[in-house]
Amino acid sequence: MACHIPRLVSLLKKKHFLCCISAVALKRMLNFNAPPLKNTAAEPVWKVLIYDRFGQDIISPLLSVKELRDMGITLHLLLHSDRDPIPDVPAIYFVMPTEENIDRICQDLRNQLYESYYLNFISAISRSKLEDIASAALAANAVTQVTKVFDQYLNFITLEDDMFILCHQNKELISYHAINRADIQDTDMEAIMDTIVDSLFCFFVTLGAVPIIRCPRGNAAEMVAVKLDKKLRENLRDARNSLFTGDSMTAGQFSFQRPLFVLVDRNVDMATPLHHTWTYQALIHDVLDFHLNRVVMEEGMGAEPSAGARPKKKSRKTYDLTAADKFWQKHKGSPFPEVAESVQEELDTYRAQEDEVKRLKSIMGLEGEDEGAISMLSDNTAKLTSAVSSLPELLEKKRLIDLHTNVATAVLDHIKSRKLDVYFEFEEKLMSKSTLDKSLLDIISDPDAGTPEDKMRLFLIYYITAQQAPSESDLEQYKKALLDAVCDLSPLNYIKQWKAFTKMAATPANYGNSGVKPMGLFSRVMNTGSQFVMEGVKNLVLKQHNLPVTRILDNLMEMKSHPETDDYRYFDPKMLRGSESSIPRNKNPFQEAIVFVVGGGNYIEYQNLVDYTKSKQGKKIVYGCSELFNASQFIKQLSQLGQK
Amino acid sequence: MAVDITLLFKASVKTVKTRNKAIGIGFDSTKDEIFKRSRPKSGFSPRAKEVITNITKLKDFLLQHRKDYVSAGSLISSDLSRMTDNDRDQIDQDAQIFMRTCSEAIKQLRNEAEKQVISAQIKEHRGAVLDLIETYLKGVCKLYSEQRAIRVKRMFEQENQRLISEMNSLVDEVRQIEGKVVEISRLQEIFAEKVLQQEAEIDNIHQLVVGATENVKEGNEDIREAIKNNAGFRVWILFFLVMCSFSLLFLDWYDS
Numbered sequence: 001m002a003c004h005i006p007r008l009v010s011l012l013k014k015k016h017f018l019c020c021i022s023a024v025a026l027k028r029m030l031n032f033n034a035p036p037l038k039n040t041a042a043e044p045v046w047k048v049l050i051y052d053r054f055g056q057d058i059i060s061p062l063l064s065v066k067e068l069r070d071m072g073i074t075l076h077l078l079l080h081s082d083r084d085p086i087p088d089v090p091a092i093y094f095v096m097p098t099e100e101n102i103d104r105i106c107q108d109l110r111n112q113l114y115e116s117y118y119l120n121f122i123s124a125i126s127r128s129k130l131e132d133i134a135s136a137a138l139a140a141n142a143v144t145q146v147t148k149v150f151d152q153y154l155n156f157i158t159l160e161d162d163m164f165i166l167c168h169q170n171k172e173l174i175s176y177h178a179i180n181r182a183d184i185q186d187t188d189m190e191a192i193m194d195t196i197v198d199s200l201f202c203f204f205v206t207l208g209a210v211p212i213i214r215c216p217r218g219n220a221a222e223m224v225a226v227k228l229d230k231k232l233r234e235n236l237r238d239a240r241n242s243l244f245t246g247d248s249m250t251a252g253q254f255s256f257q258r259p260l261f262v263l264v265d266r267n268v269d270m271a272t273p274l275h276h277t278w279t280y281q282a283l284i285h286d287v288l289d290f291h292l293n294r295v296v297m298e299e300g301m302g303a304e305p306s307a308g309a310r311p312k313k314k315s316r317k318t319y320d321l322t323a324a325d326k327f328w329q330k331h332k333g334s335p336f337p338e339v340a341e342s343v344q345e346e347l348d349t350y351r352a353q354e355d356e357v358k359r360l361k362s363i364m365g366l367e368g369e370d371e372g373a374i375s376m377l378s379d380n381t382a383k384l385t386s387a388v389s390s391l392p393e394l395l396e397k398k399r400l401i402d403l404h405t406n407v408a409t410a411v412l413d414h415i416k417s418r419k420l421d422v423y424f425e426f427e428e429k430l431m432s433k434s435t436l437d438k439s440l441l442d443i444i445s446d447p448d449a450g451t452p453e454d455k456m457r458l459f460l461i462y463y464i465t466a467q468q469a470p471s472e473s474d475l476e477q478y479k480k481a482l483l484d485a486v487c488d489l490s491p492l493n494y495i496k497q498w499k500a501f502t503k504m505a506a507t508p509a510n511y512g513n514s515g516v517k518p519m520g521l522f523s524r525v526m527n528t529g530s531q532f533v534m535e536g537v538k539n540l541v542l543k544q545h546n547l548p549v550t551r552i553l554d555n556l557m558e559m560k561s562h563p564e565t566d567d568y569r570y571f572d573p574k575m576l577r578g579s580e581s582s583i584p585r586n587k588n589p590f591q592e593a594i595v596f597v598v599g600g601g602n603y604i605e606y607q608n609l610v611d612y613t614k615s616k617q618g619k620k621i622v623y624g625c626s627e628l629f630n631a632s633q634f635i636k637q638l639s640q641l642g643q644k
Numbered sequence: 645m646a647v648d649i650t651l652l653f654k655a656s657v658k659t660v661k662t663r664n665k666a667i668g669i670g671f672d673s674t675k676d677e678i679f680k681r682s683r684p685k686s687g688f689s690p691r692a693k694e695v696i697t698n699i700t701k702l703k704d705f706l707l708q709h710r711k712d713y714v715s716a717g718s719l720i721s722s723d724l725s726r727m728t729d730n731d732r733d734q735i736d737q738d739a740q741i742f743m744r745t746c747s748e749a750i751k752q753l754r755n756e757a758e759k760q761v762i763s764a765q766i767k768e769h770r771g772a773v774l775d776l777i778e779t780y781l782k783g784v785c786k787l788y789s790e791q792r793a794i795r796v797k798r799m800f801e802q803e804n805q806r807l808i809s810e811m812n813s814l815v816d817e818v819r820q821i822e823g824k825v826v827e828i829s830r831l832q833e834i835f836a837e838k839v840l841q842q843e844a845e846i847d848n849i850h851q852l853v854v855g856a857t858e859n860v861k862e863g864n865e866d867i868r869e870a871i872k873n874n875a876g877f878r879v880w881i882l883f884f885l886v887m888c889s890f891s892l893l894f895l896d897w898y899d900s
Contacts, residue, residue, distance in 0.1 A: 025646065033646060043700055044776040048769065070779075074772030075765060084763040088689035120646070127656070130649070134656040138664070149653040150646045205645060243647065 018622055019323060022158040023062045025206060029120050030071050030092060033150055048091045048114065049076040050083070052101055054122055055094040057157050057168045061293045064322065079104055083113060090116040094152070097125035106136030109146075116147045123155040123198055153243070155202040156624070159293055161323070162613075163606050164624045166199045168292060171627040176266050176599040177637040179220050182644050189223070196598065196626055197227040201235075203624070204261075205243045210236065211261035211594065213571035214556050221265040221598045225571055232573035258574075259592035262553055266599025269548040270498060271431060271464045273602050273634045274457040276423040280339045281332035282603035284321075284407060286630050287414040295319045297410055319403050327400055333607045336411065343404050350397055357394070419449040423458055430465050432545065444481040452487040457631055459487075460495055460638075469499070490642035491635055547608045549595060553621070554612065558589045594622045600634070601625025688757065692773055695749050696780065702742050703784045706791065709735060714794050732795060739788050746781055750774055 028035060030049070049068065051059065056078070059068075068076060077083055079095055091114035095101045105119065119133070130149070137143045158164045172178060174192050204211060210232055215225035235242055266273070277283055289296045299315045321328050327346060331339045415421060426443060429436050440462055444455045459482060463470070470478070482489060546554065555565040595609065606623045613621045629637070713732060757770045 029646065033648070043696055044780050046769075046773045046776055069772065069775070072776060074769045074776070077765070084765045086766055086769055088687065089769065124647075125649070127652075130653055131656045131660055134653060135660045135664075138657060138660055143657050146653065147650075148648065149650050150648055152646045208645065243645065 018158050018164060019062065019161045021206060022058075022154065025152065025154060026059060026062055027071065029094065029150070029152060030068075030073065032090070032092070032118055033120075033148060044072050046072050046074045046089060048086060048089050049073045050079050050091055050093045050095070051076065052079045052095040053169045054096045054155075054167065057292060058122065058154055059094070061157065061159050061322075064320070083108075085111065085113045087112070088115050090114065090118060090147070092118045092120065094120045094122065096123065096155075097121045097129055099129075102129050102132055105133060109133075109136050109142045110140045112140065112142065114145075116145050117142075118147055119149045120152045121150070122152055123202055124151045124153070125149075153202040153205040155199045156206075157292065159628075160606075162610070162620070162622045164203065164622070165601075165628050166196060166624075166626045168627075174626050175637060176627075176629075176634070177640050179599055180267070181641060193220075193223050193227055196224050197231055200224070200228050200596065201231050204232065207259075208244070209259055210244055210573055211259045212590075213261045213263065213573070214565075214568045215263040215571075216265065216268070216565075216568055219265040219267060219598075221263040222569065224598055225263050225569065229571040229573050236573060257588075257591055259594055260557055260590040262556055262593060262595045264549055264552060264595065264597050266597055266601075267498065267502065268552070269605075270495065271461045272547055272549075272604050273600065273629065274460050274464075274631050275427055275431070275604055276420050276454070276457065276631075277604050278335050278421075278424050279333050279604075279607050280336060280408075280411075281321075282607055283336060283411050283415075283420075285603045285628075287411055287420075288407070290630075293321050295321065295407060297406065299406075317406070319407060325400055325403075327404060333610055336408075336415070339404075340408055340412070343401065343408055346397070346401050347405070350394070350401055353390075353394055357391070418451060418454055420454070422449055423454055427458060427461050430462055433465070433467075441477065441481055444478065444485060447485075452482075452485050453632055453635060455482060455485050456487045456489075456491060456635060460491060460635075463492070463495055464499065488639055490640075491638035492642065494638050494642035546612065547605055549597065549605050550608045550612045553593060553595050553609070556590075557593050557619070559587065591618065592620045592622075594624060596623075597625040599625075600627045600629050602628060602630060602634075688753070688770055688773075691749075691753060692777060695746060695753070695777055698742075698749075699746055699777070699781050699784055702739065702746070703787065706739065706784070706787055710791060713791055736792060743781065743785055743788070747778075750777055750781070 030047070032047075063071075065076075073092075074089070075086075079093070079101060091108075093105065095105070105117075108114070109117070133146075133149075134143075137146050156164050156166055157168060166174065174195055178184070178192060179189070213225050213229055215221045236244060277286055284290045284295060296316060296318050299317055321332075323329065327342070331342055334342070422443065426436065426438065426440075440459070443449055443458060449455075450458075459478060469475075479489060479492075551562075552565055554560070555562045556568065597605070601623065602625075609621050609623050613619055713735060754771075754774050757767065757774070
């Protein structure tokens with residue numbers, strides 16, 4: 001185990017952080033839990049990978065099918081599918097230790113499906129379930145075949161270098177709705193908290209650090225913090241089985257300082273999940289079908305076809321947006337017009353390179369005919385070899401450009417048809433309390449602008465960010481306009497309750513002074529040949545501002561005093577006495593932090609944190625949430641809550 | 645980090661065993677083990693593993709002799725480690741034959757796997773296994789081709805060196821010749837100059853000679869004239885004398 005420590009430390013120094021740690025852990029597991037050899041052209045060892053849906057969600061953002069193949073995985077199958085016996089192959093299992101999974105594993109053992117079994121459980125398996133497997137193995141006389149059993153502590157999904165979510169399957173069990181519904185029982189809440197804490201515990205085990213926990217008082221986040229603190233404390237006290245001891249992980253791994261773990265509840269900021277957005281990744285999540293770094297689109301899809309048109313046959317295309325896609329990594333946080341421009345630039349560079357290769361090809365074809373060509377040959381041989389070797393790169397580049405062209409075109413269609421730029425601008429103004437140049441009623445009553453959901457979102461943001469509640473008559477007016485626009489008003493009921501509740505609590509969330517400067521009403525029309533003609537779409541420039549979550553993090557990380565965060569609780573699992581004090585012992589600003597939103601998060605918050613990190617040198621911030629939803633999913637949850 | 649609970653599992657197995665013994669359930673372990681041992685010997689997997697071991701042998705062989713193969717061979721190193729070009733060609737040939745046999749074996753396995761009636765999953769698995777073996781073979785072939793590229797490159801380098809030294813010596817010779825030619829041309833220039841000078845003088849002489857010839861001619865003429873004159877005068881003198889003599893004689897006679 002100790003041999004991989006220097007490598008991990010050097011990995012941490014790189015920019016890529018969480019992805020690397022999780023991917024390294026997965027790769028070790030897939031190499032039969034031995035450190036992978038760096039030997040080029042090592043003998044291939046083949047194996048079969050069996051996972052359940054949880055395992056699949058964990059693996060798919062980190063390793064592509066090709067990478068699995070390169071590691072020797074010949075088949076990857078779902079646990080609960082029909083699997084044929086392949087008697088001369090070792091099988092690696094990566095599953096959650098649930099009842100049905102254990103039953104299925106026992107069944108596999110009885111049916112003698114594979115030669116040897118390497119069982120890896122995503123979170124820790126209980127002793128009794130282990131005994132179930134043991135007895136099944138004994139019955140099938142397969143005890144020697146069960147070669148290794150591991151607890152992987154990987155019960156979370158890493159989406160980006162600095163972002164993770166808890167789960168994708170069964171996320172309604174720990175959704176915002178599940179936590180905040182009125183008819184929730186104590187036992188239900190306990191179960192939800194246990195699930196969340198288990199995943200967070202796995203996260204910290206994988207990270208190899210014991211954090212300092214800060215959380216607000218009086219909500220779900222506090223419950224999670226208390227439970228997590230208790231769990232970490234118990235584990236640290238248990239000297240024999242502690243997962244945080246010095247030789248299994250490097251104590252000084254985190255630059256001699258422990259990370260800060262900030263737990264917040266979704267209720268601290270309800271406007272951001274409803275907000276319309278303008279950055280690329282967040283737009284894709286809002287407007288298209290985007291899960292686990294995968295976009296599913298129908299070709300020829302865009303705005304809804306008009307009512308009378310016959311829907312033409314649409315084919316579904318799936319695109320993976322991965323860490324290897326340099327364009328994506330560079331532009332996922334950029335404002336959309338910039339993205340459109342960059343795609344055009346990339347296309348032009350690609351065409352230039354393609355022409356270069358073609359020219360070289362034609363020159364080589366003139367061998368012996370042209371005096372000039374012959375003298376150029378020697379110079380071009382080197383160019384040609386480099387062109388040939390860069391051909392797969394070029395093809396890959398083309399594929400990515402096509403991918404982004406399609407995706408961006410689909411997004412642009414949505415923007416144009418729903419006038420999302422108008423909504424974005426208006427909401428930014430609402431959230432920063434600047435003066436509005438249009439009335440809310442106008443936008444709601446405008447039949448061309450946006451779907452009913454968009455209008456509802458806008459109105460909810462208005463309601464949430466208003467200093468004083470609108471008067472009854474105004475409210476009736478708005479309600480009528482919304483009903484005319486075919487909106488569902490049940491989310492409003494819930495938001496009213498929420499607003500009343502938060503008014504009793506601390507000061508309402510302040511969205512900071514943002515500013516949105518439109519760069520002229522009609523953005524410059526792109527030159528001919530461009531596919532992204534954005535006339536009529538405002539070219540809005542985002543000014544940097546901090547969302548509530550970012551502000552909270554800033555206060556806590558930099559040890560600033562602020563009424564909002566001053567009475568946050570403080571937990572340090574490493575301290576001997578369970579101290580309940582709110583006085584932080586540490587006076588220095590933190591260098592690493594993890595922000596976790598209980599109740600759900602979205603890409604807008606993530607992007608805001610990323611921008612904040614960029615402005616601070618040398619700080620690492622990881623964003624996590626219990627589930628990832630876009631605005632329409634969140635509105636559905638709010639409707640359900642409002643209908644009760 | 646992952647926690648190895650294999651020992652815990654083994655402990656659980658023991659617990660279950662003792663528990664079952666206590667309850668009275670036993671398991672017939674011996675029969676199944678013998679049954680398990682009789683696995684098909686010429687199945688897909690052993691053959692695939694065989695191909696892999698062969699490829700590994702090739703790889704080890706190539707790596708073992710790599711240093712010698714690639715070494716430039718200085719004058720100081722002993723002759724034992726130096727490889728002749730013949731050896732190298734031999735290695736190349738052997739490696740190529742080997743690689744060809746391996747890829748044939750892989751193709752054969754693939755065809756057989758296609759023909760066999762087995763489930764889709766096993767087919768996919770075997771296809772993927774063969775792909776892995778092929779990738780491995782390609783990796784080893786790459787080792788070989790890199791080695792060979794270095795050798796061929798060195799060969800070209802040597803030839804380059806040789807050509808360069810040849811060209812250098814040619815250049816020297818040409819320079820020498822150039823010097824000589826320059827020398828010759830200079831001398832020729834002087835020669836031409838002198839010749840020109842002499843031409844002038846010769847012209848002069850020619851003129852003089854022509855003049856002299858003329859003078860001599862005229863002199864000859866004059867001398868001929870003179871001789872003629874002389875002869876004529878002589879004749880008159882002679883006549884006069886003769887006449888005088890005759891007159892004398894006459895006078896003499898007259899007188900007598």
